[in-house]
Amino acid sequence: MSRSCVASTRTSCWSTTRGGATTGLHALDPFFHFDQELPMRIISKTCLKSSLPLSSLAAIMMLPAAVAAQSVRSDQGADITPLCGTKPTIVAMTDGYGGNTWRRIAEAELKQEASKCKNITKIIYANANGDQQKSNSDINSMVAQGANVLLAFTDFGDAMLPALRKAQQAGVTVVPYFSKIAGTPGKDYTANIYQDQIQVGQIWADWIGTTVKKGNVVMLGGTAGATSSQRFMDGFSSQLKKYPEIKLLSDQYIVTNWNPTDGQKAVAGLIAKYGKIDAIASDYGVTTLAAVKAFEQAGLPIPAQATIASNNELNCKYLDAKKAGKAWPYVSVDGTTSIVRFALRRAMSEYQGIKSSEPLGVLPFVYVDSAKGVDPKCDPAAPPDADLASPLPQAELNALFRK
Numbered sequence: 001m002s003r004s005c006v007a008s009t010r011t012s013c014w015s016t017t018r019g020g021a022t023t024g025l026h027a028l029d030p031f032f033h034f035d036q037e038l039p040m041r042i043i044s045k046t047c048l049k050s051s052l053p054l055s056s057l058a059a060i061m062m063l064p065a066a067v068a069a070q071s072v073r074s075d076q077g078a079d080i081t082p083l084c085g086t087k088p089t090i091v092a093m094t095d096g097y098g099g100n101t102w103r104r105i106a107e108a109e110l111k112q113e114a115s116k117c118k119n120i121t122k123i124i125y126a127n128a129n130g131d132q133q134k135s136n137s138d139i140n141s142m143v144a145q146g147a148n149v150l151l152a153f154t155d156f157g158d159a160m161l162p163a164l165r166k167a168q169q170a171g172v173t174v175v176p177y178f179s180k181i182a183g184t185p186g187k188d189y190t191a192n193i194y195q196d197q198i199q200v201g202q203i204w205a206d207w208i209g210t211t212v213k214k215g216n217v218v219m220l221g222g223t224a225g226a227t228s229s230q231r232f233m234d235g236f237s238s239q240l241k242k243y244p245e246i247k248l249l250s251d252q253y254i255v256t257n258w259n260p261t262d263g264q265k266a267v268a269g270l271i272a273k274y275g276k277i278d279a280i281a282s283d284y285g286v287t288t289l290a291a292v293k294a295f296e297q298a299g300l301p302i303p304a305q306a307t308i309a310s311n312n313e314l315n316c317k318y319l320d321a322k323k324a325g326k327a328w329p330y331v332s333v334d335g336t337t338s339i340v341r342f343a344l345r346r347a348m349s350e351y352q353g354i355k356s357s358e359p360l361g362v363l364p365f366v367y368v369d370s371a372k373g374v375d376p377k378c379d380p381a382a383p384p385d386a387d388l389a390s391p392l393p394q395a396e397l398n399a400l401f402r403k
Contacts, residue, residue, distance in 0.1 A: 071196045071361030072342075074335035075391065078358045080345050084117035085352025091123045091344065092147035094138050096155025098127030101385045101401070102309065106337040108392060108400050110151070113341045117348060132156045136163040143167050149347040151340065154179040157227050164189045173351040177343035179228045190350050193343040196361045197228055197283075200333055201235025203366075204281040204306035207331045209243035211371045212304050215278025217246055218270055220263060220287045221253030229253050232283045232308075249274055256287045263290030264297075271298050278303050285310035285332065286385070292317065292328070304329035308364060309336045313384035315368065315376035327370060334367035334389035 093110055095103055107125060114120045124142055128135035135156055140163065142150060150167055152160060154176050161181065165188045168174045177193035185191055208217060219236050221229030233253040240246050254270065256263035267290060270277060280303055282288040288307040292314070295302045302321075307314075310332040321327045339362050349356035367389045368376045377388040382401050390397065 070359035071363045072359045073365045074338045083349040089120045089148045091149045092142035093151045095127045101383045105390050106340045110340045139163040149173045151343045152176045158182045175343045175347040191346050196363045197231035198235035201232045202239040205239035208279045212279045214245035217279040218249050219253045220282040222258040260290045263287035264294045267291045267294035281306040285314050289314040302328035307332045312382045312386040316378035319378050330370045332368040333364035335364045337390045
């Protein structure tokens with residue numbers, strides 16, 4: 001393979017941010033499984049048109065279509081300092097459901113990222129506590145307080161568009177983040193930073209297909225009609241078609257309301273209905289933990305678990321089970337608290353008028369993989385819902401947990 005094909009992220013078959021090194025086709029997993037030791041690869045038309053061997057081209061074409069879209073791993077973000085500019089900036093961050101440890105870590109990551117720009121003079125934070133009307137009111141209040149940049153977690157999806165549009169029309173740089181929402185960039189908001197949920201679903205499917213290989217599977221989602229859960233399900237169900245010996249028991253995700261009590265009840269119902277379940281995918285570590293507890297309560301072996309945003313309680317439980325020789329197959333993609341950093345970088349680049357080539361799509365990295373012997377962190381002194389995959393230094397996390 002010629003070096004011209006690995007020159008840059010815009011013209012290469014794939015590129016890496018790990019020490020500038022490139023990785024050959026032999027290192028490509030056929031299902032684009034992200035490993036902590038593997039770099040980001042981006043497929044391009046330029047390389048596909050080159051004189052690669054047919055076998056190499058075939059290997060590339062086996063990757064999910066989502067790979068062709070521009071996404072970047074959450075632990076491989078850009079440096080914000082070239083985007084800081086010089087204009088004094090007030091940053092506002094609004095949460096729809098704040099207060100839990102995950103949200104507090106995300107807020108701390110925002111503050112750490114913002115500290116690299118000396119011209120960010122103030123950060124305003126608001127938590128709507130699950131009240132959509134309060135969320136809209138918070139956005140209006142932040143605009144009135146002089147926010148130049150608004151980062152809005154997409155808790156309420158498209159219902160947030162009128163308030164976001166109003167802020168955009170008031171001259172604020174508006175960046176909704178976490179899930180894709182409708183609307184038009186430049187009209188309803190400035191840019192939308194999103195978690196690549198389709199590809200995460202594909203990663204789960206490929207891991208189950210190559211690790212479990214055959215059996216019955218289900219996917220646990222959040223609330224009924226949740227856009228993010230549906231996107232995870234779309235990626236998951238479509239990719240499972242590659243594995244004819246894996247049977248998806250329901251073509252709809254199972255509603256858990258992202259609540260441990262509801263999640264455990266839902267899984268108990270699945271056990272009663274289907275009896276044999278060999279793998280469970282879930283779009284939240286809390287509901288994965290609920291599934292584990294449901295199988296324990298039923299006195300049944302715990303099936304394989306594929307999830308995102310694992311937490312301290314789940315990971316400590318897994319490591320305890322592993323020590324006792326009772327571990328279940330387990331994979332988790334994490335680093336989700338860092339998406340807010342991508343939102344701030346995009347917002348600063350837009351507000352300061354400095355071009356950024358960082359993709360809008362963000363892909364969590366594989367944090368736990370029992371098939372590859374990759375174990376998670378466990379801190380008995382940390383809160384049960386702590387996300388220890390955060391890049392924040394341990395001392396800062398400990399200080400945060402003590403608050």
